[in-house]
Amino acid sequence: MKDLAWSAPLICLVGPTASGKSALARAIADRWPTEIINVDSATIYRGMDIGTAKPDAAERRAYSHHLLDIRDPSESYSAAAFRRDALACAADIRSRGSLPLLVGGTMLYFKALREGLNDLPEASPEIRQQLELDARAIGWPGMHRRLAAIDLVTANRLAPNDSQRIGRALEIYLISGKPMSELLGKNCPADTGTPTITISLEPDDRSTLHRNIEKRFDQMLERGLLNEVRNLFERNDLNPALPAIRCVGYRQLWAMLEGQLSLSDAREAAVAATRQLAKRQLTWLRSLPNRKIVNCFSSSATAEVVALVNAQRELVLKS
Numbered sequence: 001m002k003d004l005a006w007s008a009p010l011i012c013l014v015g016p017t018a019s020g021k022s023a024l025a026r027a028i029a030d031r032w033p034t035e036i037i038n039v040d041s042a043t044i045y046r047g048m049d050i051g052t053a054k055p056d057a058a059e060r061r062a063y064s065h066h067l068l069d070i071r072d073p074s075e076s077y078s079a080a081a082f083r084r085d086a087l088a089c090a091a092d093i094r095s096r097g098s099l100p101l102l103v104g105g106t107m108l109y110f111k112a113l114r115e116g117l118n119d120l121p122e123a124s125p126e127i128r129q130q131l132e133l134d135a136r137a138i139g140w141p142g143m144h145r146r147l148a149a150i151d152l153v154t155a156n157r158l159a160p161n162d163s164q165r166i167g168r169a170l171e172i173y174l175i176s177g178k179p180m181s182e183l184l185g186k187n188c189p190a191d192t193g194t195p196t197i198t199i200s201l202e203p204d205d206r207s208t209l210h211r212n213i214e215k216r217f218d219q220m221l222e223r224g225l226l227n228e229v230r231n232l233f234e235r236n237d238l239n240p241a242l243p244a245i246r247c248v249g250y251r252q253l254w255a256m257l258e259g260q261l262s263l264s265d266a267r268e269a270a271v272a273a274t275r276q277l278a279k280r281q282l283t284w285l286r287s288l289p290n291r292k293i294v295n296c297f298s299s300s301a302t303a304e305v306v307a308l309v310n311a312q313r314e315l316v317l318k319s
Contacts, residue, residue, distance in 0.1 A: 016202075066089045153181035249270045
């Protein structure tokens with residue numbers, strides 16, 4: 001039974017968008033009893049399938065996935081909720097004698113899992129809506145300057161157009177009256193981190209990753225991404241301030257449907273935003289001191305990942 005227990009630490013397969021995480025997760029699941037816990041802030045939303053590269057019905061029948069389609073696009077989902085749900089899933093999976101494999105690219109979720117949570121206030125839809133209206137008036141660089149006036153430490157680590165993080169930092173200040181940087185320095189002692197092994201898929205050639213990103217987005221358009229976004233656009237309860245609609249690809253096509261961009265301009269903006277996302281993901285990964293690096297575009301990537309997982313299995317057997 002020890003072989004099937006897959007005791008702590010949790011194995012995390014991490015990498016930037018379009019780095020081949022899903023294929024490597026399947027390679028692991030083909031070798032050992034495995035259930036995949038998705039670590040993705042976009043695939044949690046129902047009705048957002050093409051633009052999130054969500055596994056299709058056939059793949060979900062062949063491989064067990066968790067934390068997909070757990071929220072409506074009108075709802076929000078926090079890192080705290082992810083941590084709670086992921087740990088509960090991992091415990092259930094282990095009780096069945098299988099490997100819980102955490103796979104994705106939402107680094108904030110991995111951070112919450114690895115390091116525990118800080119005592120930050122819950123999101124406020126009303127405040128977020130007001131911040132979005134302010135941003136439409138003065139732009140996100142203007143909002144970035146507003147943040148710098150109250151929390152220079154946080155502003156200095158954010159790009160002037162990083163709307164999601166700037167908005168969250170301003171929201172925290174408006175709710176709590178304290179800068180986010182101050183609150184982040186106060187760890188919540190009741191919720192410490194979880195031991196993990198991080199297998200990090202990193203490209204040796206950034207240009208190959210960029211080509212993959214562009215190719216994948218074009219394939220999404222061919223598969224009907226615009227219609228998927230139009231279905232969301234035609235709902236009367238969704239707006240571009242919601243986290244779901246701010247997802248890369250969705251917000252650019254939403255802007256096209258609002259008449260702000262042409263389709264070609266929306267495509268270019270989406271590809272550029274995805275490349276920026278990949279850059280931020282890689283920056284975060286490279287800050288991790290003990291990650292196991294695998295060149296995601298190497299012909300030996302599958303063998304290397306499988307060997308790393310098997311090495312953890314051997315440690316479990318010997319313990």
